[in-house]
Amino acid sequence: MPGTNLTREEAATRAALLDVASYAVELDLTTGEQTFGSTTTIRFTCREPGAATFADLVGATVHEIVLNGETVDPAAYADSRIALTGLAADNELVVRADCTYSRTGEGLHRFVDPADDRVYLYSQFEVPDARRVYTTFEQPDLKATFTFTVTAPAHWKVVSNAPTPAPEPVEGTESAVWRFPETERMSTYITALVAGEYHEVLDTYEGAHGTIPLGHYCRQSIKEQLDVDELVELTKQGFAFFEDAFDFPYPFGKYDQLYVPEYNMGAMENAGCVTFRDEYLPRSRQVHAFYEQRANTVLHEMAHMWFGDLVTMKWWDDLWLNESFAEWASHHAMVSATKYTEAWTGFTNARKNWAYRQDQLPSTHPIAADNHDLAAVEVNFDGITYAKGASTLKQLVAWVGIDEFLAGLREYFRAHQFANSEFGDLLAALERSSGRELDSWAREWLQTSGVNTLSAAFEVDEAGAFRSFAVQQSAAEAFPTIRRHRIGIGLYDLVEGRVVRRSVVETDVAGERTEVPELVGERQPDLVLLNDGDLTYAKIRLDERSLATAVEHVDAVEDSLARALLWGAAWDMTRDAEMSTKDFVALVLRGIGTETDLTAVSRLPLYARTAVNLYSDPAGRTELKATWERGLRGLLESADPGSDHQLAFARAYASAAHTDEGLDLVAALLDGSATVEGLTVDTDLRWTLLTALATHGRADEARIGEELSRDNTISGQERAAMARTVRPTAEAKAQAWRDAIERDDVPNETQRQIAYAFPTAGQEELLEPYLEKYLQMAETVWEERGTQRASTVLEYMFPMPLVSPATVERVQTWLEHSRANPAAKRYVREGLDDMQRALAAQERDRA
Structure with a gap:
């Protein structure tokens, strides 16, 4: 049936x-x-x-x-x-x-x-x-x-x-x-x-093609959080940019943006009636990276009005194009038309790492996935569909030129307005506008899986100049496609304590080895950076001298996008067991204090936390956790009062605190007996601090209930559910399991918070019984709970803290014999792959 x-x-x-x-x-x-x-x-x-x-x-x-x-x-x-x-x-x-x-x-x-x-x-x-x-x-x-x-x-x-x-x-x-x-x-x-x-605020946009009525909506209880001036400004900037870039009037008359509760995703591009998760209207202070991501989401959905709504894919095989285009267009608009001029740096530090991880999982798929039915579509809203696709479109723009790319888009919108199309229709329009043959490009980029790795191969003469220089390209054995790339090669020198770019060469890379004669005779720099400008989608590796420069001087690299590429390479090398966890954590502590990209400042502690808790040698983990806690405390205390860095480090420190000294400070910040100059302990930060205490048994049900009485909102109820889940007791885990898996009356966002918090690092003994419970649940959850609830618990509740060869063997056996829904097995297989990576990284950290 x-x-x-x-x-x-x-x-x-x-x-x-x-x-x-x-x-x-x-x-x-x-x-x-x-x-x-x-x-x-x-x-x-x-x-x-x-x-x-x-x-x-x-x-x-x-x-x-x-x-x-x-x-x-x-x-x-x-x-x-x-x-x-x-x-x-x-x-x-x-x-x-x-x-x-x-x-x-x-x-x-x-x-x-x-x-x-x-x-x-x-x-x-x-x-x-x-x-x-x-x-x-x-x-x-x-x-x-x-x-x-x-x-x-x-x-x-x-x-x-x-x-x-x-x-x-x-x-x-x-x-x-x-x-x-x-x-x-x-x-x-x-x-x-x-x-x-709903609370309603109305406005209008007066543009080259006439008037567009605008509406902003939110719940009455959060109307004070609706920063409508900022949102209206961004909306008007988006319309001015897109109507000009696409040379096509906004097609749906009016434009309402509605911030709604318990939303499963960031937003949805309903024609003229865009819905957003109302967490985008923050009640507590947020760092710049939050607003940059919100701007990306606002402009992403607006781009869909043309690409997706005006012209719509014929079938979900072209889902990638719908989402990838909006992802590319939103970042292009941010850089070109708003105050978020460094948006591509944030993309590299966050979204692109999402794509690289997804593309190296066993569930990887071509960008143009074979979505043979709706069940396949529903699990492919992933890092490949969004971020790899957007990276590939950025590469296509570099390949054909931005003016030619936009000319092709304009032809495409005129030809297919209010109708359906396939990717071939867009490709044909781009071929006509650019004069380039793109079928072979599309085959190698869109119909294959996996990520290439680029590295520099060179010889240096007695005078320290390049005698030869080539870019070597490799691919994973399972996905051997070698692609064409348009890249920049940056040469960076250490000058008076700063790492500055001397020059950059753009070139086309094809095959396993591409000679770059333009660099022959150039003095070897302190840092050779492949993919400078982040034009393509590829992993990069640094030669020995360049890696040493990055490790010792990442905080001295002047260009934020260049630093983002170095951060990405270091994190990828750690995940690939090519850099030890200890070295990665030391690198983060060295460079994050002066990092100017606030997306990196927010994301790097998350990467480092994963490295500390899962990738470190268990024999040395206690010492590394102490190093990480001390380092974050130092960063917190030295950050400029009231700065975004200070808030980001306060959040990271709360999650890292585990010693008596550290938890005492967390408790003191929460009750007000200790302060950090410039740091406001507002509602959301209070929950962050309280959850940290609950994780280590220093906040019981009564204390959580007390905090909830201060914040009896839906956000407060969700944060309380998370705090209850992380308590280190068998009773807390059992209740969380019932709430996330067995009950039907738990709201979707509350369930998500419980599921996310359930596999708490450091609580391995409590989680041990849940390996078999998880596998048993995975047998039937897709049919019993539906796509949304099933995908949430399968992804977030995989028992990652139980990483060990024995757990790997048990999950492998289950995958071999289970008759579970293929979508459910996909999530289990992804969890297993993460666990195998963790084991390899632990072995590397042991060396």
């Missing part, structure tokens, strides 16, 4: 049969707290009268199905599909049903704010979840227009893809009806509905 799955072949068959003209969707949000009324009228044509097909509807109680005026037997609705037979040339399908509100962030999510008991709803439909709210033909290439009619409490705000109409009161009730105008043609997955007691 197909259940909620849909294959590419089924979708192609249905698309060949049908053209969908319109949907009329009537939703009644006043029928109760568990369900809502949903009546859908679909008008469509059939190319083969008399044929059969099916419509999609998930988890509904169907009251009536009418096809072309004839009532259909309710038995036609089974297994999440409505069987439709005897189709006419022109058809009208009407389905009247009750659908269920979600607590998992899929479909129409319902949230009651504990701060004031106000109700908030929002939809999340990508990949296939519009069918949880109304009857659909759930595939991206059956575009249609949509007319939404919504009945809701009269005092609510109701927002959808089309401009919001004035509500019409329903006589004798406290309800009203919103009759939205018809939308442009779009796919089901980018339709949207947001409703509830």
Whole structure:
């Protein structure tokens, strides 16, 4: 039985049969707290009268199905599909049903704010979840227009893809009806509905193509956190940039941005009705890197209005292009049109490392993945789809030129507006604009897996100049593709205590060895940096002299992007067991205090924490943990008062503190008996400090409850759940397991926080019984809990602290014999690979 799955072949068959003209969707949000009324009228044509097909509807109680005026037997609705037979040339399908509100962030999510008991709803439909709210033909290439009619409490705000109409009161009730105008043609997955007691701020953008009404929305209890001036400025900068760069007016009339609770992802590009996780409206102080990432998300979703919404992929094989393009375009816009001019450095320090890790897992896949069905799509929202794809597009821009790239995009948007396309359509437009043959480039970059490694090979003469210079390229044995790369080669000298770039040469690398004659005769620098400018996607390795310079003088490298490449190379070498954990931690402590990129300042402690807890030699781990704690305390105490560095180091120190001395300071900062000049211990930092104490048994349930009474918000409840989970008791672990795995009434974001906190480093004895529990759970969790909950617990609750040869052997045996869902096995296999890396790194650290 197909259940909620849909294959590419089924979708192609249905698309060949049908053209969908319109949907009329009537939703009644006043029928109760568990369900809502949903009546859908679909008008469509059939190319083969008399044929059969099916419509999609998930988890509904169907009251009536009418096809072309004839009532259909309710038995036609089974297994999440409505069987439709005897189709006419022109058809009208009407389905009247009750659908269920979600607590998992899929479909129409319902949230009651504990701060004031106000109700908030929002939809999340990508990949296939519009069918949880109304009857659909759930595939991206059956575009249609949509007319939404919504009945809701009269005092609510109701927002959808089309401009919001004035509500019409329903006589004798406290309800009203919103009759939205018809939308442009779009796919089901980018339709949207947001409703509830939202706070609203309206504005307009006046651009070269006219006026765009703007709306910003959030919960009433956090309206003081809506920094609307900053967000409106960023929105207007984005529109000015994209309308000019794409030479195409914004296509959806108005633009609302809604910050919603318990959201599963960063944001979603619903046409004209973009939803964001409301953690992007911080209640406590955040470092610059937070706002840079938020800006990236805002502009990422805006780029989708053209690439994804205006022109939409035919099928999910081109999911990568949808996300990769938005990821590339957002960073390009940030650098070109906003104050975040160093955004590509942040990308290298964070997003690209995500891609490198994902691409070296056994679950790696080509950028253009073979998404043969919806089940495959749902596990491919990963670092390859987003960050590797964006890196590859950055390489393509370097390959063809930015002006030629944008010219191809403009042609593509004009040719395929409000329709569907495939990657070949874009490639053809880029070939015409650039004059370059790109089919072979696409094959080697998009249809293969794995990451190449670049290293310098050279000889130096008696005078210290290069006699020869070449770039060597290698690939993993399992993924042997050798690609073409456009790269920069930077020569850096140590001058009066600073590492400065003397010159850079751009060249095309092809094959296993590429000679670079331009460098012959150049004096050997202190540092040779391959991929200077970060034009391509490849791991880099440093020659002996360059590595020594990086290790001793990383804090003296003037260029932030060059430092990001060095940080990335060092972390990658540590993960590959080519650099010892002790050396990596020492490198971080040496360079992070003066690092100017705040993304690096936030991320490097996370990498180092993983290295300390998992990659270090167990025999020397106690000493290294003490070194890491002392080093962070020194950084905290020496940071400029009130600086972003100070806040980042306070957070990192809390997670590293484990000695009595360290935990005493954490406790004193929390209760106010100790202070650090310039450091404000606000709500979020209080939870960070308290969770650190709970991890080491110095905060019990009563203390956590006391803190929760100070912060009885949904964020407070989520942070309290995390603090309870990390307590070093068998009872705490058992309760966390029940809450994350067994209960159905735990909200999705709370479950995520519990799952993330569960495998706490240093609690191996408590976690020992959960290896078998985890493997037993993995057998059936995908079917029993669905995509969202299952993927969360499988990824986060893998028992990484139990790293050992015995654990590796047990998990390998399970993978060999288990009949679990392939998606579930993918997450287990990824956890196993991380564990095997940890073992290799421990061996290297032992040397």
